[in-house]
Amino acid sequence: MTQDTNSSARTVLVIDxxxxxxxxLQARLRNEQLALDSATSGTSGFERxxxxxxxxxxxxxxxxxxDGFEVLRRLKDERNTAxxxxxxxxxHTSPQDKVTAFDLGAVDYVVKPFDLTELRARIRSALxxxxxxxxLAQRAHIDGLTGCWNRAHFDSIWPTAIAxxxxxxxxxxxxxxxxxxxxxxxxxxxxxxxxxxxxxxxELLRAECRxxxxxxxxxxxxxxxxxxxxxxxxxxxxxxxVRARIADVVWPKHPERSVTVSIGVAGTDGAAxxxxxxxxEVADKQLYAAKQGGRNRVMTARVGPQFQxxxxxx
Amino acid sequence: MSDSQQGDAPxxxxxxxxxxMAELVVEFVSELDDRVAALQTALDADDLVALRRMxxxxxxxxxxxxxxxxxxxASDLERACDNFSGDIAGVREGTQELIELCNRASA
Numbered sequence: 455m456t457q458d459t460n461s462s463a464r465t466v467l468v469i470d471x472x473x474x475x476x477x478x479l480q481a482r483l484r485n486e487q488l489a490l491d492s493a494t495s496g497t498s499g500f501e502r503x504x505x506x507x508x509x510x511x512x513x514x515x516x517x518x519x520x521d522g523f524e525v526l527r528r529l530k531d532e533r534n535t536a537x538x539x540x541x542x543x544x545x546h547t548s549p550q551d552k553v554t555a556f557d558l559g560a561v562d563y564v565v566k567p568f569d570l571t572e573l574r575a576r577i578r579s580a581l582x583x584x585x586x587x588x589x590l591a592q593r594a595h596i597d598g599l600t601g602c603w604n605r606a607h608f609d610s611i612w613p614t615a616i617a618x619x620x621x622x623x624x625x626x627x628x629x630x631x632x633x634x635x636x637x638x639x640x641x642x643x644x645x646x647x648x649x650x651x652x653x654x655x656x657e658l659l660r661a662e663c664r665x666x667x668x669x670x671x672x673x674x675x676x677x678x679x680x681x682x683x684x685x686x687x688x689x690x691x692x693x694x695x696v697r698a699r700i701a702d703v704v705w706p707k708h709p710e711r712s713v714t715v716s717i718g719v720a721g722t723d724g725a726a727x728x729x730x731x732x733x734x735e736v737a738d739k740q741l742y743a744a745k746q747g748g749r750n751r752v753m754t755a756r757v758g759p760q761f762q763x764x765x766x767x768x
Numbered sequence: 769m770s771d772s773q774q775g776d777a778p779x780x781x782x783x784x785x786x787x788x789m790a791e792l793v794v795e796f797v798s799e800l801d802d803r804v805a806a807l808q809t810a811l812d813a814d815d816l817v818a819l820r821r822m823x824x825x826x827x828x829x830x831x832x833x834x835x836x837x838x839x840x841x842a843s844d845l846e847r848a849c850d851n852f853s854g855d856i857a858g859v860r861e862g863t864q865e866l867i868e869l870c871n872r873a874s875a
Binding site: 474475478481482484545 | 830832
């Protein structure tokens with residue numbers, strides 16, 4: 455979950471059939487923090503945009519093979535390029551062309567020959583707005599307290615993760631982690647202390663995650679982690695590492711206390727699949743079993759037509 | 769013609785003294801000979817498609833390199849090609865005008 459909205463060099467793809475325009479822009483944007491990429495036809499520009507997914511596209515309207523409006527239409531139809539802001543460059547000043555461009559999803563329309571100070575300002579403005587939109591979209595999926603993904607994010611990616619694994623018959627696991635006796639932490643030390651515990655749990659959880667793992671705060675003191683390419687045994691070991699690290703934490707203000715977690719794991723090595731809710735339910739049952747078994751432990755199950763518990767690792 | 773520099777006086781880029789641009793302007797001007805030759809060829813053949821394309825490119829480029837009058841004249845020629853209804857004399861005149869302007873451009 456990287457937020458690369460502040461990265462220094464933003465990529466701008468210029469699609470224009472006139473070499474002059476590319477040369478002028480290279481010269482005029484030299485001092486901006488921009489990496490310019492270029493394409494000299496509509497067709498190659500569209501392909502280039504799909505490949506490099508730039509931060510911004512400057513798109514000429516009047517091109518011989520595929521005109522700018524058609525390129526714009528295709529960019530907006532393609533999932534990976536639909537959100538890239540597009541600034542149209544055109545020699546035409548007719549209101550109809552501008553309306554067409556905006557209706558198709560362009561964020562701005564600049565008439566050629568452009569005043570370069572103005573163009574620079576418009577590029578900065580388009581990049582600024584797209585950063586904010588990206589950030590908003592991401593914020594809506596991030597838990598404010600822990601910085602983990604939130605439940606909405608889990609709900610949006612979990613079915614996709616299952617479909618991907620099923621399609622390629624790859625391993626996939628999910629775990630549910632719940633802090634033991636969390637209510638007593640809140641009751642005895644107050645909610646700020648409870649929040650501090652949740653932040654620490656999230657930190658330890660993230661430290662164990664690989665870049666493809668997706669740690670989410672599911673609600674209250676409950677976390678879920680999606681573990682792609684991970685069979686139930688490996689997921690059980692992952693959960694066990696997390697459990698042990700959390701149990702070992704010495705809490706600065708209350709060194710006499712420890713916080714423990716119970717974890718339920720459900721996964722496949724690629725042979726089986728299950729509906730998203732049912733799969734999560736298997737993990738939840740394992741969590742319940744871990745609680746029943748005395749807490750501070752991990753219980754793991756293999757999902758599939760034949761539901762079978764997995765022997766505890768170690 | 770709206771340009772203030774008339775007749776055979778050299779046409780100087782408004783960016784001639786801009787350090788970012790000087791080199792590019794020189795390059796643009798040095799390539800204008802080729803464009804003039806291409807315009808002349810298209811003119812001799814009454815090739816409206818080629819004329820329109822070259823006018824369109826010069827329209828976009830001229831002002832960018834500091835020659836707004838090239839953009840203006842090229843824009844008139846592009847429009848004449850787009851709206852062509854038999855007035856070949858008008859197109860020829862516009863092309864001639866554009867060629868003369870390009871010939872006067874100087875870095």
